[in-house]
Amino acid sequence: MKLATLKNGSRDGALIIVSKDLSKYTDASDIAPTLQSALDAWATMAPRLKTLSEALESGDAPSMPFDQSAVESPLPRAYQWVDGSAYINHVELVRKARGAEVPASFYDDPLMYQGVSGPNLAPHDPIPFTDMAWGYDMEGEIAVITDDVPLGVSEADALGHIKLILLCNDVSLRGLIPAELGKGFGFLQSKPPCAFSPVAITPDELGAHWKDGLVHLALQIDYNGKPFGRPLAHKDATFSLARLVSHAAKTRPLTAGTIVGSGTVSNKGPDGDPGKPVSEGGLGYSCIAEIRMIEKIATGESVTPFMSPGDTVKIEMLDDNGQSIFGSIENEVKAV
C-alpha cells in the first residue's frame, strides 16, 4: 500500500492512503490519525490500512483526487533520521578529487551520521537559501522507515523491520562541510532539513524490484528541468538498506518511525570509471558535488556551480510502465 500525510495545519498532518497510480486518496485517520501513530502500532494497524487500501483500489472507499503538493513529507517530523553511505563510489570520488585513498574499512563498516528530522521539508517545499558560500546541493537517496528495532539486530532480521520505503532529497551545504568535518564531530550545520517523497510505500509494492534489501530501479533526477541522474539504486551498493538498519541499531534500539537513508545513489561507469553525464549517454549523478569532482579529476577545476535561487531539483522513481511510484520530490531554491 501507499501512504501519505495530508497537510491539515497541524504539525503531523493526517494519514491518508493513496492509490497505486497516485490518482486518488482516501482518509485513513479513523484507523490512525498520523503515520507516526500507525508506525507505533504497526502490527495491528498495517492489516487495517491494507484492507482500506484494497477498498480504495476497488472503488469501495470514498476518495478524492490526490495532489502531490497538498502533502507533507510522510513523517513531517520524525524521531530519528540516520543516513548511511551505501554507494561508496560517491566516497571514492570525493577522495579521488582530493588525492586521498578510501580506507579499506569503508567497504565493510558503513559510514553513517545522525541528521535533523524535524521539521522535514514537504515534498514540494522550497529549499530556503541564505548564502551562496554555503554551497547548496541536493542528494538523491532511497530511505526506509522502520518499526521498533531491537538493539543489536542482525542484517537478516533488520530486513523485516523495514516497513516503508520512500525517496529523499538530502539537502547538503557543501561550503560548510570541510570545516565542519574538520572539527571531528561530523555533520551538523552542513546538513539542513531533507525533503522526502510525497508517498511512502510498503516493500511489496515494488514486487521483484525489492530484493536483498535494495530497490532494483533507477532514480530519476532532473535538475532545472533536464535529466541529471538516472542511477540504478541496486548497482554499486556496498551495503543493503537492511545492513544500514543493523548498523544503526548496533548499540541502541531504533524507535518506531526511524528513517534510515542510503546515502547518495552513485554508480560507476561501465569500466569502473566515474561515469558520464546523462547528456553524454551516462547514468549521470545524484548530486552536484559528484559532477564537480569528476570535472576536477578530469581538468583540475570544478565548473558546475552549486544551486542558487531559482534552481530546481526533481527526484522520482518510475516502475516498468513509466508510472511514478513515490510521486516526485520537487524543490526550488528560494532566498529567505
Next chain:
Amino acid sequence: MKLATLKNGSRDGALIIVSKDLSKYTDASDIAPTLQSALDAWATMAPRLKTLSEALESGDAPSMPFDQSAVESPLPRAYQWVDGSAYINHVELVRKARGAEVPASFYDDPLMYQGVSGPNLAPHDPIPFTDMAWGYDMEGEIAVITDDVPLGVSEADALGHIKLILLCNDVSLRGLIPAELGKGFGFLQSKPPCAFSPVAITPDELGAHWKDGLVHLALQIDYNGKPFGRPLAHKDATFSLARLVSHAAKTRPLTAGTIVGSGTVSNKGPDGDPGKPVSEGGLGYSCIAEIRMIEKIATGESVTPFMSPGDTVKIEMLDDNGQSIFGSIENEVKAV
C-alpha cells in the same frame, strides 16, 4: 514550575506538574496530555500550567506523592537531541592526553553533534551493557528544551527560546569512539541513549542561579555511592546554552521539543591545572574518561576502569538549601 512525565504504559507518558520540593505532583494532562504537546503550543500552555503549579503549591490542586522512579525522562522520545561541548577543558584534556593541540577555532565555534533521542532512558533505568570493550562511561551535563526556534536565531534571541532546563547523563561508549570519529562522520554507535533528570524546570525556578544562559550551581555526581564530581556548571563554560541553541539553528529551524546539551561539565583546577579528584579536595569529574586522561597525563597510564555491570551513577543538582532541584538521575549498568 517543574514538569515531569509519568509512566503510563504509552510511549510518551502523561504530563504532570511536580511541587518545588519534589514531594508531590498533580496531573496536568487535562491541559496537555504530554510534555511534547505542551511544547507544541507553549505560549498558550505555559500560563495554564503555571496556574496549576501555583494551585499545587498552595494545596488547592489534588496531589499525589511524587516518586522519581515512576517517571520517564521528561521527553521519553524527542524529535531532536544536539549535544555541544561548552566546557572546553574536557576537550583540552582529551587532546593533552594524546599530545595534540586544541585548534584555536574551538574557542569560538562550538563542537556539536546530533545524537539519538528516542527512546531516551528513564531517569532510573539501567544502562544496558553488552561488551566491556565498548568502554561504558557517563557524562554529567546540563540540557535545555526549546520551543520553535527560527533558522539563524541570534544568541540573544535564543535565550528566550529556552523554555525548560534539565540534567542529562550522556552515556558514551569510549571504546567505540576513536574508530568511529576516525571515519570522519562523527558519533553514531558510540553514543547510545541518554537518561535525563526526572524533572524539567522553567528557568525562573533557578532565580539568580540562571544567568547569562548558564546554570550557576554545581553538578553533584556520585559514582558507586561516592562523590565523584562537584563541577560548577557556570565555570569554564566557553559557550552559554543560548550560544549552543544559536549554533544548532544556524542553518535550520529547531522544532519545538529540541533538547540541546552542554557537553560534559568540566572545570579546570584553581591554577588552570586539570583539577583534582573530590577525595583530594578537588571538584572532581563528570565522566570517567577525564580521570583516566588525568591519570595518563600524570603517570603515562589510565588506571580507573570504565563502567561494568553493577556500577552505579547518580547525577543531581542542589539548591542553596541542599534541596534537589531536578531530582536525581540514577543509572546502574546491567548486562542485557
